[in-house]
Amino acid sequence: MDKVNLTINGINVNVPKDYTVLMAAREAGIDIPTLCFLKDINEIAACRVCVAEVDIKGQAMRNLPATCVLQVQEGMNVRTNTRKVRNAVKMNVELILANHNRECLTCMRNGSCELQKLCDELNINHIEFQGTKRETKIDELSHSIVRDSSKCILCGRCVSTCRDLQEIGILDFTNRGFNTEVAPAFDYSMKDVPCVYCGQCIQACPVAALREKSHIDEVWDAIDDPDKYVVVQTAPGVRASLGEEFGLPVGTDVTGRMVAALKRLGFDKVFDTNFSADLTILEEGTELLARVKNGGKLPMITSCSPGWIRYCEINYPEFLENLSSCKSPQQMFGAIVKSYYAEKEGIDPKKIFCVSVMPCTSKKTEANRPEMEVDGLRDVDVSLTTRELGDMIKQARINFVKLPDENPDSILGQYTGAGAIFGATGGVMEAALRTVADILTGQDLEDIEYESVRGIEGVKEASVTLPIDGNDTEVKIAVAHGTANAAKVLEAVKSGEKEYHFIEVMACPGGCVHGGGQSHVSAKARLEVNPKTKRADALYELDKSLALRKSHKNPEVIKLYEEYLKEPNSPISHKLLHTHYYEQKVYEVEKEKEYKELMARIK
Amino acid sequence: MSRGLDVRANERHFVELKDYIESIRDSQGLLMQTLHKAQEIFGYLPIEVQKFISSELDISLAEVYGVTTFYTQFNIEPKGKHKIGVCLGTACYVKGARSILDQLAKELDIEVGQTTADNLFTLEATRCLGCCGLAPVIMIDQDVYGKLEANNIPEILAKYRD
Numbered sequence: 001m002d003k004v005n006l007t008i009n010g011i012n013v014n015v016p017k018d019y020t021v022l023m024a025a026r027e028a029g030i031d032i033p034t035l036c037f038l039k040d041i042n043e044i045a046a047c048r049v050c051v052a053e054v055d056i057k058g059q060a061m062r063n064l065p066a067t068c069v070l071q072v073q074e075g076m077n078v079r080t081n082t083r084k085v086r087n088a089v090k091m092n093v094e095l096i097l098a099n100h101n102r103e104c105l106t107c108m109r110n111g112s113c114e115l116q117k118l119c120d121e122l123n124i125n126h127i128e129f130q131g132t133k134r135e136t137k138i139d140e141l142s143h144s145i146v147r148d149s150s151k152c153i154l155c156g157r158c159v160s161t162c163r164d165l166q167e168i169g170i171l172d173f174t175n176r177g178f179n180t181e182v183a184p185a186f187d188y189s190m191k192d193v194p195c196v197y198c199g200q201c202i203q204a205c206p207v208a209a210l211r212e213k214s215h216i217d218e219v220w221d222a223i224d225d226p227d228k229y230v231v232v233q234t235a236p237g238v239r240a241s242l243g244e245e246f247g248l249p250v251g252t253d254v255t256g257r258m259v260a261a262l263k264r265l266g267f268d269k270v271f272d273t274n275f276s277a278d279l280t281i282l283e284e285g286t287e288l289l290a291r292v293k294n295g296g297k298l299p300m301i302t303s304c305s306p307g308w309i310r311y312c313e314i315n316y317p318e319f320l321e322n323l324s325s326c327k328s329p330q331q332m333f334g335a336i337v338k339s340y341y342a343e344k345e346g347i348d349p350k351k352i353f354c355v356s357v358m359p360c361t362s363k364k365t366e367a368n369r370p371e372m373e374v375d376g377l378r379d380v381d382v383s384l385t386t387r388e389l390g391d392m393i394k395q396a397r398i399n400f401v402k403l404p405d406e407n408p409d410s411i412l413g414q415y416t417g418a419g420a421i422f423g424a425t426g427g428v429m430e431a432a433l434r435t436v437a438d439i440l441t442g443q444d445l446e447d448i449e450y451e452s453v454r455g456i457e458g459v460k461e462a463s464v465t466l467p468i469d470g471n472d473t474e475v476k477i478a479v480a481h482g483t484a485n486a487a488k489v490l491e492a493v494k495s496g497e498k499e500y501h502f503i504e505v506m507a508c509p510g511g512c513v514h515g516g517g518q519s520h521v522s523a524k525a526r527l528e529v530n531p532k533t534k535r536a537d538a539l540y541e542l543d544k545s546l547a548l549r550k551s552h553k554n555p556e557v558i559k560l561y562e563e564y565l566k567e568p569n570s571p572i573s574h575k576l577l578h579t580h581y582y583e584q585k586v587y588e589v590e591k592e593k594e595y596k597e598l599m600a601r602i603k
Numbered sequence: 604m605s606r607g608l609d610v611r612a613n614e615r616h617f618v619e620l621k622d623y624i625e626s627i628r629d630s631q632g633l634l635m636q637t638l639h640k641a642q643e644i645f646g647y648l649p650i651e652v653q654k655f656i657s658s659e660l661d662i663s664l665a666e667v668y669g670v671t672t673f674y675t676q677f678n679i680e681p682k683g684k685h686k687i688g689v690c691l692g693t694a695c696y697v698k699g700a701r702s703i704l705d706q707l708a709k710e711l712d713i714e715v716g717q718t719t720a721d722n723l724f725t726l727e728a729t730r731c732l733g734c735c736g737l738a739p740v741i742m743i744d745q746d747v748y749g750k751l752e753a754n755n756i757p758e759i760l761a762k763y764r765d
Contacts, residue, residue, distance in 0.1 A: 169663030170665055171665055172663070174672045174673075183665075185650075185663075185668035186679075587664060589610075589650050589654065590607025591609070595610045598610050598617060599658075601614075602621060
């Protein structure tokens, strides 16, 4: 790439010619403030916070251009710290604040708000503009996501994320001028639109206009209720992000401290979703082998990610039979704790209150799906995000960073490396391959690191040769993360262009480690560190550090089958651990039935 | 939120719109052209029509809705038999157009941009109608009423209620 020379605040900079001034300034160590900018996702010059004075070979540019979209040119002279720029930026932010619900003290994003931080950095101590504020609309009808228009600053980061990154597009700018609002079409609630509750919009939102629906109070109530036996499970991805809530570097593995904190919060038992991840592998791996041997529906597609499940139900109902009938590890855990565990420990399962901590906002909706119960008992009573657990720990005034490492309770707390890597894209596939390969070869294989399914490439493909019924068979697999990539894979399968036996899909880019419930990483911090890879690295390190790295070697899982389930896919397994899928209703109109019939007629 | 469209009664309109979309599929700016045509066919752009357009053009419903609510020429609500335009130009405004508009909204029990439940009137705010000497002015269909006071409104509306 050709390079160009320019000057920024008197410093000579030499950068590739496709750079923006903003990126060039970063290289020169000059920090231009941003707000709507989210690298590679939202570069639309909406907020006017990154403006600068620019002239090109002595010719001043009109007005103050936004540096996030201004391409560098030879001979450019950029000044980011003049009185004119400072005043303009300050006024632009003050104008945003004039129409912002400034209840910072009681706001969920207090401390992690990018607007709040910007105000601090810009030394804003007075807002001159006192005018009408737009009407407040709060949509909290879904189980997962709350949309609060009073906080929205119209930066468009959520719009771009949903439309371009996930290729779902439930949000857009509606109306115009002062009445502009980022919202779903026709004022539908997020409960009634094709939202999959992945929460990537929450990760994109610099303020609290999009946030998870909080369920912390229900958990405190359960803990304080002497009649309830409160158990908690934590998903693989949580331990790679929870530390960030307490200032630890992105991707610090805090498994031991997390367990210690949960015990101090007052949970009766602290277990681990990694356990039920191992269990999932036995159920799912067995299901895959049965499908391959018995001519069942292929490709089989994983069903751990509820965002993906809902995406498939809404957009690709023709693939519903391809989905593994396995419940997700979160749900399997709940079903086992209220059956096997209750029986074994002599506890009335009605008294067990199952809390899950997930890197996910979609898990909240999954836990509330009507079919996610056995004999009238909900599998999971409350699902919290990583951030909510962080809030509870802070509320309990536990000094998280200084906690000693502790181990989860037995039983349902032990896990293998295979369960641990479930949180990263490719992790479920790798865990499944480790077990399936051992079963088919009848050996304890040592070569268990499937590098080809690791990493953050959008779609990963591989083939593994395995002996099925005595014949070496090439098993073709694919791994997709992010719904846009999932759609790509499904379209290729649909058109016959690709054939696979097994596909792993996670709804979030990077997998669960980058889920909508994880700790917020600001747009600025993301320029320095990629949370997807950092957190995945933590899980792969954890895997390596464990003596047992294959799900079928998990002693507690083996015991569970011996004592209760008998074997994978047994009738009792089916009752507790498997489920079914169905089309979801979205954007329903008054005469939905007639509308659907008409559409079918004129297609 | 618009009222439910009688889908069956509009079947031929959907077919007409589909044929139109097929005829322009290769051209640029598909969405705007389609929305104009759809409004011409249906008279307005209810959710059923926008859903159809979204699916035919493979553009999210949120984006289609974003465009229709951005441009004032697109109507999401059905239009009434009579269109009332209240001039909010400068001259009319200083002569009390606001109270005329408020009175109309009260009499009709709707807000600006809406249509009465009996589909008789649609209330709109307009820019200067070019007869400032008569301020404040309203237009109902092609009839101009000038030098108005709020208490003239019931009498004027009555003429259209027969």
